[in-house]
Amino acid sequence: MTESFLAEVMKLRRRPAMWVLLSLWFAMALAFGYLIPYLVYQNPPNGGAGIDSQQLLASLVPAGWLGNVVGGFPLFGAAMVLIAGILVVGSEFGWNTMGTVMTQRPRRLEVLSGKLGALAVLVALFELVVFAPGALASAIIARALDAPVDWPHAAEMLRVFAGGFLILGAWAAIGVALAVLFRSTALPVGLGLVWLLVIESLVNGFGDQLRALGSLRQALPGTTGGSLAASFASNLPDTPGVSAVTGPVQAVVVLLVWSIVPVVLASVFLRRRDVT
Amino acid sequence: MTPDDLNMVLETTNLTKRYGRILAVHELGLKVRKGEVYGFLGPNGAGKTTTLRMLLGLIRPTGGHISILGATPGSPQALARIGALVEGFGFYPYLSGRRNLEVLARYAGVPKERVDAVLEQVALTARSGDRFKGYSLGMKQRLGVAAALLKEPALLILDEPTNGLDPEGMADMRSLIRRLGQGERSVVLSSHLLGEVQQICDRVGVIQQGRLVAEGTVAELRGQAGLLIRATPLDKAQEVLATMEAVGPVETADSWLRLATDPALAAEINRRLVQAGVAVSELRLEERSLEEVFLSLTHLEGGA
Numbered sequence: 086m087t088e089s090f091l092a093e094v095m096k097l098r099r100r101p102a103m104w105v106l107l108s109l110w111f112a113m114a115l116a117f118g119y120l121i122p123y124l125v126y127q128n129p130p131n132g133g134a135g136i137d138s139q140q141l142l143a144s145l146v147p148a149g150w151l152g153n154v155v156g157g158f159p160l161f162g163a164a165m166v167l168i169a170g171i172l173v174v175g176s177e178f179g180w181n182t183m184g185t186v187m188t189q190r191p192r193r194l195e196v197l198s199g200k201l202g203a204l205a206v207l208v209a210l211f212e213l214v215v216f217a218p219g220a221l222a223s224a225i226i227a228r229a230l231d232a233p234v235d236w237p238h239a240a241e242m243l244r245v246f247a248g249g250f251l252i253l254g255a256w257a258a259i260g261v262a263l264a265v266l267f268r269s270t271a272l273p274v275g276l277g278l279v280w281l282l283v284i285e286s287l288v289n290g291f292g293d294q295l296r297a298l299g300s301l302r303q304a305l306p307g308t309t310g311g312s313l314a315a316s317f318a319s320n321l322p323d324t325p326g327v328s329a330v331t332g333p334v335q336a337v338v339v340l341l342v343w344s345i346v347p348v349v350l351a352s353v354f355l356r357r358r359d360v361t
Numbered sequence: 362m363t364p365d366d367l368n369m370v371l372e373t374t375n376l377t378k379r380y381g382r383i384l385a386v387h388e389l390g391l392k393v394r395k396g397e398v399y400g401f402l403g404p405n406g407a408g409k410t411t412t413l414r415m416l417l418g419l420i421r422p423t424g425g426h427i428s429i430l431g432a433t434p435g436s437p438q439a440l441a442r443i444g445a446l447v448e449g450f451g452f453y454p455y456l457s458g459r460r461n462l463e464v465l466a467r468y469a470g471v472p473k474e475r476v477d478a479v480l481e482q483v484a485l486t487a488r489s490g491d492r493f494k495g496y497s498l499g500m501k502q503r504l505g506v507a508a509a510l511l512k513e514p515a516l517l518i519l520d521e522p523t524n525g526l527d528p529e530g531m532a533d534m535r536s537l538i539r540r541l542g543q544g545e546r547s548v549v550l551s552s553h554l555l556g557e558v559q560q561i562c563d564r565v566g567v568i569q570q571g572r573l574v575a576e577g578t579v580a581e582l583r584g585q586a587g588l589l590i591r592a593t594p595l596d597k598a599q600e601v602l603a604t605m606e607a608v609g610p611v612e613t614a615d616s617w618l619r620l621a622t623d624p625a626l627a628a629e630i631n632r633r634l635v636q637a638g639v640a641v642s643e644l645r646l647e648e649r650s651l652e653e654v655f656l657s658l659t660h661l662e663g664g665a
Contacts, residue, residue, distance in 0.1 A: 092467035101455055181451030185508065188417045188447070189468035190440045196468075360419040361449075 089191045089199025093173075097203055102172055107214055110165045114157050114215040119145060119222040144318075146227040147220070148235045151245040152318025154219040158249050159310040160281070160326030162215075163256040166208055167277045170260025173204050174351070175270035184360050193356050201348060204261065208253045212246060245317045248337075252310040255343040256281070259306065262347030265354045281307055289330070303331050309339040368394045369428075370516050370547045371416065376425035378411050378571075385411045387571040388425065393516075393549055393564075398542035400562030400579075401551040404659060408571040409551040410448050413520050416549075417445055430516055441469070444509030445518040446502075454494035458485060458504050461493055465508050479507040483537065499530040506537065517541060517548045523557060535561055555652045565651070569659045583649045588620040588627055591643040592634060601637045605630065619647065 097103050126141045144153045174197075177183040186196055220236075227234045237245075259280075263273035285307030292302040302308040311326045316333035318324070331339070371393040378386040386408040393399045403409050414420040416427060418435015432439035452461045462476040480486045483503040488496070496504065502522060509517055519538065523531040538561055542548040552558050558565055559579055567575040567582070575582055592598040598618060602608050607626055612619040620630075624646050634641050 088467055088470050092464050095460075095464050095467060096453060096456070099456060099460065180453060181449050182453060184414075184417075184419055184447060185450045185452065185465065186468055187419060187435075188440060188443070188445045188450075189465055190437050190470055190512075191468060192435075192437060359414075359421060361414070 086191070086195050086198045086202075089195050090202040091199075092186075093199045093203035094206065097173070097207060100172075103169065103207065106165050106169055107211065110162065110211060111214045111218065113161055114154065115218055115222060117161070118153050118157055118215075118219060119226065123226055142230070142232065145223060146230075146232045146234070147223045148233070148237065149318075150220055150223040151216075151237050151242060152314075153223070154215050155245050155249045155252075155314050156318045156324040156327050157215065158252045159307060159314050162211065162249075162253050163281055163307065163310060163326075164278060166211055166253045166257040167260040167281060168274055169207055169211070170204060170257035171264045171270055171273045171277060172260075173200055173207075173264075174261050175264030175268070175273055178264070178268040179270055187360055194352055197352055197355055201258075201261065204257050205254070208250060208257050211253055212249050216246065216249075248313050248317060248333075251337065251340045251344065252313060255306045255310065255340045255347075258344045258347040258351075262351045265351040285326075289328075292330070303335065304339055306340060306343040309336040309343075312336040313340065370395050370430055371549065372428045373412075373416075374426045376412065376415065376427060377423045378408075378415060378420060379423040385571050386415070386422075389568070389571070389573050391566055391573065391576075393547055395515075395547055396545050397563040398538070398548040398550060398561055400558035400565040401549055401568065402553070402555065402558050402565055402655060403551075403568035404553055407553075407568045409553075409568060410520055411571075412568070413445070413447050413518055413549070413551055416518060417443065417447065419447075441512060442515040443518060444512055444514035444516070445520075446505040446509045446522055447518065447520040448524070450505060452493045452501070452504060452508075455492065457490050457492055458496065458500070458507075459489040461504065462489075462508060462511065466511055469512050471511055471513075475511050475513070479510045482510060483507045498525045499527070499533075502526060502530070502534065503537075506534075506541075510541070515546060517546060518551075519548065520551045521553070522550070523552070523554065531557075555650070555655055559651045567655060567658050574658045575654075579651060582654045583651060587647045588622055588624060588630070589643070589645050589647045590618040590620065590630070590634075590641065591616055592618065592639050592641045594639065597637065598634055598639045598641075601634055601639060602630070605633065 122141055122145055125136065126138060126145065129136050129138065143149045177186065187193060224234060260273065260277060263277050264270065267273050285305055288298050288302045288305060289308055292299040307326065308330050312329050312331040313333055313336040314327045315329040318327065369392055371391060373389055373391045376386055376389040389412060401409055411420060415422050416429055416434055427434045429439050430442050453464065456464065459476060459480065462479065463473060466473055466476055480489045483506050485500060485503050485507060488500060506522065509519065522538065523534045526534060535557060538548065538550060550558065550561060562579065564578050565582055566573055590598065595613065595616065595618065599611060602611050607622065608630065609621045627644055631641055631644055
């Protein structure tokens with residue numbers, strides 16, 4: 086399995102698509118998490134009507150750093166890692182490299198384990214490229230605004246980092262499962278994004294009106310990811326995809342299920358199907 | 362266990378693959394011995410690639426048994442000693458040829474130094490730093506062979522390795538395969554090109570509609586050679602030949618006599634005919650080409 090993992094890392098390191106995703110995610114997180122809110126805080130539109138300046142400021146300084154960054158995970162981050170998960174596996178079918186790899190030496194599940202291991206590293210990297218610059222941006226903003234620089238405790242950082250990993254990990258696993266199921270990249274990306282951006286929103290929107298949908302949304306990865314993020318970011322201004330529909334414990338359980346079930350499904354399909 | 366069994370690197374028994382109502386491979390029995398270059402011959406769609414993928418564990422057979430290098434297909438034990446270039450296998454387009462091989466070497470658990478050796482073997486060292494997506498078809502095929510050689514395999518499986526190559530590329534590839542097949546290594550070469558198989562292979566299996574319709578050495582498949590004689594007068598020549606016991610049946614075709622006889626008798630036959638006053642204007646060996654054999658086999662099977 087180590088050989089498969091290292092081979093996968095070799096591929097990912099040199100894959101332009103991964104660097105594009107990471108760069109885009111980094112730019113989006115900084116722009117929507119810090120730059121635009123800072124500009125709004127400095128120059129509030131309509132004389133500041135409808136804007137809670139104190140809440141906005143709280144999200145921009147180090148004390149609000151973790152919540153601010155993780156608030157981007159349920160929607161933007163999820164979309165990025167979903168695509169990454171699909172690319173890591175689906176491209177092997179598109180390039181016909183799955184057969185090449187499967188005839189080297191490792192068993193199929195070893196190959197998949199290597200991919201999942203490398204994907205886990207990639208997800209951690211996705212966190213790092215937004216948490217680290219976010220910390221820097223929040224420190225700069227605090228200095229510029231003469232606001233206190235109060236960093237969260239290490240335990241809190243660890244807790245949020247782990248929670249963020251779970252939110253992103255579930256969507257990366259879903260991406261892997263979709264790629265194995267459809268043995269391609271285009272269709273899984275389309276379906277995955279429709280699920281994340283459309284179906285989750287619709288179910289969430291109608292969840293208050295229909296009891297059945299209300300129960301269903303508590304089992305969806307997007308809604309529960311948003312609930313977990315909300316538990317880390319209680320003082321965050323309205324953020325797409327972040328709302329406390331379930332408690333954090335239920336959110337963790339549901340996200341764990343969404344991390345494990347797709348991996349099991351992917352393993353079964355990859356092991357049993359012919360590689361043509 | 363017979364000495365032949367000990368020598369066997371690949372054996373399939375009643376190997377069958379069915380896709381719904383379509384029978385892609387039907388009760389195939391192949392035997393490949395150590396050190397031989399085995400030609401797996403058949404028209405497009407005959408089931409060659411499906412069979413090779415089953416040998417590699419990529420496709421699960423519907424029925425039958427495969428023993429490959431004493432292990433089950435797709436097992437690490439078998440794959441560690443098999444190099445394969447199967448139709449449709451790909452490489453990572455954004456990586457160079459060398460990086461592609463390094464990735465595969467990592468998967469296979471072979472030292473990185475092997476990459477230089479195989480690049481040298483297929484004469485791709487100079488272009489190994491270029492991205493795979495910029496390679497010509499010939500370079501891609503050579504990279505495929507290099508990848509197949511990474512593990513220094515005991516068994517090399519090559520599926521239509523000259524497909525799409527220009528005549529020069531085909532000649533290069535064939536000479537490379539001939540070199541690779543020397544020594545203890547066994548090679549299974551799938552092809553629909555008869556000339557290729559005839560030039561390279563020690564033994565040949567012919568597959569048609571998923572069934573093995575013939576197997577043997579090229580000479581065995583072509584059958585016993587005969588003689589063709591153009592002589593006048595023809596009836597006199599026939600009389601003379603009828604007196605020769607060693608000469609088998611004689612057929613007449615236009616102004617030719619076709620003899621199913623040992624070609625070593627040619628000089629004696631010529632002498633007897635000339636002595637009898639028959640003018641022999643032409644006497645030559647008649648051999649069926651593998652193409653004729655193949656067409657007769659596949660035509661018969663296809664029509665049956």
